[in-house]
Amino acid sequence: TLKGKTALVTGSTSGIGLGIAKVLAAQGANILVNGFGDHEAPRKEIEQAGSAHGIRTDYHGADLSKPAEIEDLFAHGNKVFGCIDIVVNNAGIQHTSQIESFPVDRWDAIIAINLSSVFHTSRLVLPSMRKNNWGRIINIASVHGLVGSAEKSAYVAAKHGVVGFTKVAALETATTGVTVNAICPGWVLTPLVQKQIDAIAQKEGISNEEATKNLLQAKEPSLRFTTPEELGALAAFLCSPAGDNIRGVAWNMDGGWVAQ
Numbered sequence: 647t648l649k650g651k652t653a654l655v656t657g658s659t660s661g662i663g664l665g666i667a668k669v670l671a672a673q674g675a676n677i678l679v680n681g682f683g684d685h686e687a688p689r690k691e692i693e694q695a696g697s698a699h700g701i702r703t704d705y706h707g708a709d710l711s712k713p714a715e716i717e718d719l720f721a722h723g724n725k726v727f728g729c730i731d732i733v734v735n736n737a738g739i740q741h742t743s744q745i746e747s748f749p750v751d752r753w754d755a756i757i758a759i760n761l762s763s764v765f766h767t768s769r770l771v772l773p774s775m776r777k778n779n780w781g782r783i784i785n786i787a788s789v790h791g792l793v794g795s796a797e798k799s800a801y802v803a804a805k806h807g808v809v810g811f812t813k814v815a816a817l818e819t820a821t822t823g824v825t826v827n828a829i830c831p832g833w834v835l836t837p838l839v840q841k842q843i844d845a846i847a848q849k850e851g852i853s854n855e856e857a858t859k860n861l862l863q864a865k866e867p868s869l870r871f872t873t874p875e876e877l878g879a880l881a882a883f884l885c886s887p888a889g890d891n892i893r894g895v896a897w898n899m900d901g902g903w904v905a906q
């Protein structure tokens with residue numbers, strides 16, 4: 647179990663991050679919740695998931711596009727929990743547009759939140775992980791860390807960057823009890839993807855159901871979404887002793903997307 651360990655899951659007020667936080671809590675980990683929007687309801691869900699272990703949660707609303715706020719997040723986490731043993735770098739945003747019309751501020755925001763924040767959390771957590779000779783950094787990249795899709799230049803660049811960063815961090819910690827890996831999900835039905843489905847439905851004048859079917863058919867051979875719970879189970883596996891020597895992988899869970 648993860649009893650006695652503390653996990654920071656960035657962007658855990660919604661979607662994949664919330665799902666992963668619940669699975670880690672169910673294994674006994676305390677959870678430092680982060681993300682925008684309501685945090686009371688997600689915290690309750692996470693505490694409920696970990697109730698058998700009497701886990702604790704706390705919340706910090708750091709905007710991960712701001713390095714100074716990420717520093718505050720760790721200062722807070724270290725004060726409340728002593729140290730952070732597991733970091734799941736999950737917070738992320740999307741914007742779709744052709745390169746010529748891609749808004750410059752969206753490019754900068756995606757690089758800051760989806761890529762640079764992974765550097766900042768890593769540099770801030772590695773000293774205590776090295777000291778404890780145990781730690782897990784799990785970066786939620788994407789199939790878009792492995793292959794491209796049109797109209798996602800910033801996202802694909804950031805996620806490929808995350809996969810590259812993961813390899814370097816894994817090499818720098820290779821002789822320690824700290825492991826660094828990336829998980830690369832295909833489609834997961836979260837608010838981030840629902841927005842893209844809504845846009846397709848509107849653009850093509852089709853129903854939400856039809857747009858969902860088309861979205862899956864275009865990329866995901868399994869024709870179904872991966873769930874936050876399935877991703878949580880993979881994260882929990884990487885945290886288990888079986889994951890002690892898994893280093894620098896970019897593990898896709900994508901219904902066959904990148905096998906094509």
Ligand code: NAD
Nearest residue numbers: 657659660661662681682709710737738788833834836838
């Ligand atoms: P989501 O929109 O449901 O959740 C994103 C979370 O990140 C929320 O908690 C949000 O508040 C938080 N967040 C956004 N900007 C932030 C900021 N500046 N500072 C702090 N928190 C911030 O999205 P999701 O689909 O659950 O995505 C989570 C991660 O999974 C992202 O990195 C995304 O790129 C990745 N991913 C998603 C899919 C998918 O199909 N949904 C596929 C592959 C990878």
